[in-house]
Amino acid sequence: MAVFGADRCGAAAVEFALVSVVFILTLTFTLGVALVIFLQQQLDHATDMAARQVMNGTVQKGAYSAAVFRQQVVCVNLPTIFSCGDTIVNLWTATEATSPGGYYSFVKSGAAGLVIPQLSNSVAQYSVGVQGSYEYLQVIYPITFLPSFVTSLFSSQTYNGVAAYMAVSTAAFRNEQY
Template sequence: MLCDRMRGTRRLWAEARRLMVASEGSTAVEFALIALPFFVVLLAIFQVAIIFLAQHELETAVEKTARGLLTGQTQQANMTQQQFTNSVCVNLPALFTCSNLMVDLQTAGAFSSADTSAPTLTYEGGKVANAWKFDTGASGSIMVLRVMYQFPVLPGLMALNLSNLANGSRLLMASAVFQAESY
């Protein structure tokens, strides 16, 4: 009986040793431990990349549209604010919804007084209530063009909060300051 107990104990220790050195499922367990943080970081990288792409596309669209103001084509065509906003929208990719663009165009007395800062947005019923100026100026005027867009972002993942507005979106803004040519 003592021998049976000793054999049983030896067998139990041998089984325990075998389990301690077994590595058949270790890869799956290790992946399970790092999968969530890995995918969250990957998602954050994609979100930042999309925001940089959207910002670049907005700046490019503003640059292309400002050219019409610079050369006087917009002024000579007597474009309305909506027509001008549509011309900005034509230069934007699918990342943007044209109805959410905010265009502020005004003249400045001097380059040093040109306001290119981001405005404080006010909301009424969930919509932006700011009144944007649209002054195409005259030949030789110093123009300040600001185009803004509320870009939707994912909520803060792992303390990475990319929103800079109270509604959880990110305000993208591109501006151009130039003096209109003689036309």
């Protein structure tokens, strides 16, 4: 019996088996979070670029429809991992007002975050405004490729019946005198 207690031949394999599961889960979670942060940053960039084109009158002069705006202004600035068909774009003209009107109508009543509209481009709002008007651009991308237990940590939203983390990017601006 003393021989088995002193034998250390398989100790490293047993220790690796115990630690490797936690290591792989930690590594997977870290890579998933890094990917979500990267996608959020890319969505922010595309939203900024689209807002600039509305702000300086390019979209108004081109008379872009909502679908053309989404395809040719927003989606061209997104990486190929994004599906343009799943990208939801809302553009509102807001009034200059204090709470509860104006931009405050896009904030949840408890000021705990932004109001998320229906997740469909068929009911999306699209109003480019005119010179000097106040605009609010909201671009939403549902990230559905994460495991459901990870998605449930971040949000409880669903998109097309699948648990999804909603990456949301917004821009509030006033159109220039173009």
